[in-house]
Amino acid sequence: MASSLAGRCIARSARRHSSVKVSNVRWSSSISQRPGSDHVRFPGAVNNKFTSDMSFSRPSTLPAMATYRVMDSDGVIVDKAHEPTDVSNEEILTWYKNMLTVNIMDIIMFEAQRQGRLSFYMVSAGEEGIAVGSASALTEHDVIYCQYREAGVFQQRGFTLKQFMSQLFSNKNDSGHGRNMPVHYGLQHPRIFTISSPLATQIPQATGSAYALKVQALQNPNHPSRVVACYFGEGAASEGDFHAALNMAATRSCPIVFVCRNNGFAISTPTLEQYRGDGIASRGVGYGIDTIRVDGNDIFAMREATKEARRMALKDGGRPVLIEAMSYRVSHHSTSDDSFAYRARVEVEDWKRRDNPIIRLRKWLENKGLWNEELEQQTRKDLRADILKEFNAAEREKKPALKEMFTDVYETLTEEQEAQREELRKHLQKYPEEYNLNSHDGGIKGL
């Protein structure tokens, strides 16, 4: 019943939207070429002219897509028409504090991993503006898929320090019950899907979600309009999943905003070795997707571009939009990486000095008289104290109950799972001194 209703809705929407044009085109293209026409009408290229000038399109001769910015590196708004007027100073201060929170948390957690208190960590240094700026333009109804370097999205959406720390320490309060590597956050509310390690898998999933939202909107037009926002790195865009997802989103006209963070590296592979085209933006255009390249160090540009992308994504029943956000990965890839093995320290230092989304917004706030050194020092001190409080509490907290190893795959445990649990129980009873059973919630009884 539900599926047939969905089917009717899709069919109705298809008639109402893009397919109307497509079917006309197909119909007219079936009347072969009109004599004397200067246009070609192949089914796969419906609007192009004949030419007797044989010239190959050479991407290397085309200008690179420009990078949109609102604010320069001195925190000055370049074109006063783009002064952020749709948002209060208080809200802008919240963005600043959110970027600072993630930045301070990164420093603490990176160190904690080095001390052996945490198994793994990834920082998002230099990319806080992309995450916080774009997330600030989304509504609470929008659905989000992330890669792993977007802690700022979680922070902007209200993920609490306790939630961050519970996941990082895999304790019993972790919503994922300690089954994931650190940094693979996720929570049903505020509607952010759990991060998964295999690159790019979230991109087709996000397109599928956007298609579902489109169908939902047709079934229930009174539901608040919503889009999917899907984040990924430029390295992930080398996966087949990226291409399938973009093409699917384009052909099915799905309401989705793709946010590609182009930070110059996929672990040790620099972008020059990843592609020869004009970044990831040119691929969006290739798939017939409205695309913009944005300065990722400029939080105002990120917000404005995402807000507009969101509006466009909802227009006429839905369409995808691609944002390529440019930045430089000033950090190592993760705690498992030493990037000075493949890039010069001086290059990183140069980028750190040259630009940074946090310093840029700070300059803007100071120019406005909204911020000063004293506030900076006090805020940093307070945030550090808040983070350390949750850090210490989470580190001391019990690990998830042992039974969580078996739950949440099937609604109830299968016979095989029951047998495996029993086998584990016997093993733990036989060798209790080999395991730190009491660090788990309920000890052996928690199995």
Ligand SMILES: Cc1ncc(C[n+]2csc(CCOP(=O)(O)OP(=O)(O)O)c2C)c(N)n1
């Ligand atoms: C399918 C798959 N292949 C390879 C990896 C290993 N891997 C993890 S992160 C990464 C680089 C991704 O680079 P990018 O998408 O640019 O994100 P960034 O780390 O720069 O934020 C690679 C190759 C993986 N996790 N999954």
Ligand SMILES: [Mg+2]
């Ligand atoms: Mg990258």
